[in-house]
Amino acid sequence: MIKIIIMNEFLLIFRRDYTTKALQPTAEQLQIHLKQWDDWFAYLTDKDILARPVKKLDAGGVLLGNNTETNGPYRKMNESIGGFIIIKATDYEAAIKIAEGCPVLELGGSVEVRLGN
Secondary structure: OOOOOOOEEEEEEEEEEOOOHHHOOOHHHHHHHHHHHHHHHHHHHHOOOEOOOOOOOOOOOEEOOOOOEEOOOOOOOOEEEEEEEEEEEOOHHHHHHHHOOOHHHHHOOEEEEEEOO
16 A cells, blocks of 8 residues: 655745844854755755755845835844745644754744645
8 A cells, every 4th residue: 555645835934133243143153054054955955855946035125114115134123034945744743843953043043834825
């Protein structure tokens, strides 16, 4: 008997404080952190977890309620979106388990997990 596993797509949104100077890594810490991201993405790729290739975000702007745009993704808040990926997982719990390995958590960031419908 063949077992069919249905995979769902989940959006993982990475956020952290990119503006408070005291919370930013040193140049050396940043290099280590970027290597952790590369390793994590390689793991997700090797395990066929990524639903789509990783793409970097530009530093675009944010449209505010009064139809004005600010430079950069940071607006007037401490935490902003640093990136996102779409993964494949059987269910929400499996997606959360995958998100737990995200390097952004080591710098005090967060990962938002959303099921794509």
